[in-house]
Amino acid sequence: MVCDNCKERDAVVHLTQIVDNAVTQLHLCEKCAAAKGVETTVVTPKHALAGLLQPAQQQPTVAHGDAARCNFCSATFKDFRSTGRLGCAHCYGAFEASLREVLRRVHGNSRHAGRRYEPPKPELLQRATTLGELRDRLRRAIESEQFELAADLRDRIRVLE
């Protein structure tokens, strides 16, 4: 995006202004923003969490107690950092320590205080783990070179077959 003012440099500052009856968006480069007296330390992050994740990115090591990969969906914490989305529910267990920190930063708290939930009793569930699901997981495990998990999944597929 080009600066609305000089039409030359890339816009890095994005302002929402309300003038009279209209809300306008103003996109400025650092130089023009400074000339207009706009604070330029605020840069729009790539996604909503990018700003929050930045400090964590500077620490290359996996947080104490966290797994290198989720053993259900094969996602890494790095995948989460780049997309802002977790791969599956099991990622919360795999990256528990790091996520607790992320949740604290986002919500100011990491402990759920709302409605509790008990999953339905197994006899009410109308599905069992299907072959297709295991095959999808197997493919992901192979792609991410998790051979131990892949072998385990392959065994389970054989049993079902």
Next chain:
Amino acid sequence: MTLDLSLLPDGGTRWLDASGDHADVVLSTRIRLARNVEGYAFTGRARDGERLRVLTQVRDVVQHVPSLSNGVLLRVDEMPPSDRLLLHERHLVSKELAGLDAQHPVRSGAAVILSDQVGLMVNEEDHLRLQALRSGFELASAYDAVRRLDEELGGRVPFAFHSEFGFLTACPTNTGTGMRASVLIHLPGLVLTKEIGKVLAGLQQMGLTYRGLYGEGSEVVGNFFQISNQTTLGQSEEELLDKLVRVVRHVIEREEEARRVLLREAGYIIEDKLWRAYGTLRYARSLTFDEAMNYLSGVRLAVGLKLITGLSVYTLNKLLIFSQSAHLAYSEGRALTESEASLARARYVRNALANEAGAQG
């Protein structure tokens, strides 16, 4: 056009009927709960087959979920873009589910089940997005409905839940209650008196946030602001809702005060401006969407101030929705270029205002 909107309970427009509390200021109330089904990767990481299995699993239990029993299931992934846009314009599906973003094309297995009280999006960012949409300021009734759906559905499909973190979602900004409660509110008085900046800054201090007419990433048009809770973890659903109710009530009071100030300080200027807006809508031959939204905002304010009488809020609500591009194309029965849409929009607005027996001032 493949979509037959008459199949939907009340065409999916009951929320426009202006029956709710403070309906002239608050267009609608929406509450959505994000839930994921245990046993599958989240939608973004899932493969096509997994998403289709999530959809099948949900479809198989719908008959046991009373809230959805009279619902209609629409396969969003099998629709042409024009139909997906139509559902989005009607506020029945999110932009993400409709795949309207160039970066996020529609996903296989994307579907929505719409009943008269609640809706369920399948394979959105989370496997399930349960939602209730109401006319006016109706957080309590919206929450009752969506909570009932949550209990019924959660008793048949295992949701991903963690004892410490609560309901688990693809994005950590939704973790915990998974609840986003929002109120779509019309604040022209605060915008005209330039008080809006202070009010919006105050929202953020209260842990609330605001967006434009279409939610996340959308711009503010026609002085409509969507106010919602920012955080979802650490407070119960009731606490989050209580806070939103208190703050929105306060914002409504500030808006009413701003309107009194406008009338007192600049009565004839405002009156002239708003009647001009009405005149333009009543007689213009071509209207862009932004123009229509701005004039409709003016007329809505005039009706709220009782400067214009004989025009219902319901009609204004319908104009807001039905003058959008996909709706115009739907009623014309063909795709429209931008200039054709402007002509069709002006014609539609003109007729609607002419049919509403003479507005008076």
